[in-house]
Amino acid sequence: MAVVLAVADVGVIKNMNNIKSNLSIATCTLLGGTAQQANAIENSWDLDSSLLYYSEDDDRVSVTKAMAFLTGDLSSDDTVNVNLVLDTMSGATPTGAVRSKNSSVSFSSASGAGSSTVDGGSVDRVNFSDTRLGIALSWAHSQDRLTTLTYGGSLSVEKDYQSYGASINYSLDSEDRLTTYTAGFAGSFDEIYRKTDGTPEPLSFVDDNNMFSNGERYSYDFILGVSKVLNRKTIGQLNYTISYSDGYHTDPYKVISEASLVEDTDTGEFAWAELNRYYEARPDNRLRHVIFTSMAHQYGDTGETVHASYRFYTDDWGISSNTIDLTHRTPLSAKSYIEPHFRYYQQSAADFFLHSFVNEDVSTPIILPEFASSDYRLDEGLGITTGIEYGTKLSGGNFRARIEFINWQYEEAEYDETKALVLQVSYQKLFD
């Protein structure tokens, strides 16, 4: 009887595939299993593939991202994931320099577009192009009915950046399988350098071109989490993450200007005049804390689903942030849905963020601080994302398409606004 009730609740049975699917879910439900286990019974392997296009206005950054995620069961106790990502990036990115009309400084562009010398114009942004290949593997092994260990490894390679990572995650279900406790540890090693090799001497004159060896950074992340079924239609999650990284944190392409405000004799308006340009300098370690909570809730006769999450972040660079993310999925039919998305993000500035080294008395040398960056991403800012996704089941798979608009605004940065468009189409192929 319980099987019949469970199947009836799942949805309308239209064909034999649905019967198979629903019986799988019902069987797994009786055994106290999860959705992933139910899907595993029906589809032992699936391949999710996606193409994403990201474009910023004003001819800034453009990225095409191709992704393929393969998931499959090697046995009843072992599941593997293979994730491949290929990013193709190009466009222009702010250097951190002021938009000056009197600059005469050489500057090498980001991510390997070569060196450009600017004479009498602005080099507040430079062109770049790069390709990134990312590979991540994971293997989840069920130790017994309630515990699972997941081992992971990752590799990311660009022209001027390499990252290697490893992780281990442990999860423990309660006897009633309504609560899951997780603990995880990850370590990574990153090598950072300019395409021409080396990293610039922090806070040295850009024109001097003083180069050090490649930068290296070690990062360690530890997470504790709990997820709990609150009722038949709600599940929640709470995570705490602490991260520590040690080594090179500076962006080898970013600079900061020494500048003064001067009045244009023709228009009467004030504009920045750049006097000198320095490479930026950031601290060589960073301690971060993150509290993340999320929930999924279904309501209504048609099965509308809300996902909500909140994240609080703080670190010892003086940055704290609040992030709220909401999606609302409305079924259009038994096979398709529409899902609006809204995200709110607010951050404070890093302690060492500066628009520039302001020098109103050009005859007096400035006293440089220990750390300084004018990277707009370290400024106080606000980001709003709005988007919508459409999804539908096709024969043997699931199709999704979404469009999103992102608007970031910053308080003091030279480039105080970034607008971006995101388009993504995905297809998940299920193999019986």
Add this chain to the structure above:
Amino acid sequence: MNRLLITLSISIGLTASLSGCSLSNAIDEAFTMKNVEPWQRDILAQDDMQLDPDPMRTFADEHIYFSKEASTGGRGVGGGGCGCN
């Protein structure tokens, strides 16, 4: 900043109108603790009721925001970094 506030208002209004139910009722229903027997987990087993229903979309979003914002993380650990512009 005004444009941001307008965008924010439109987004909240769009989300609220599409939800089609009062927020307080939804919150009450969502946070009421009730035991769930094994044979009552059909809804929880649906794909869209997973805490991360679309890991590929989440992965892509986290990469975008990691590249443009000063804070990151929270959902899990592991994965590679990048020198994003």
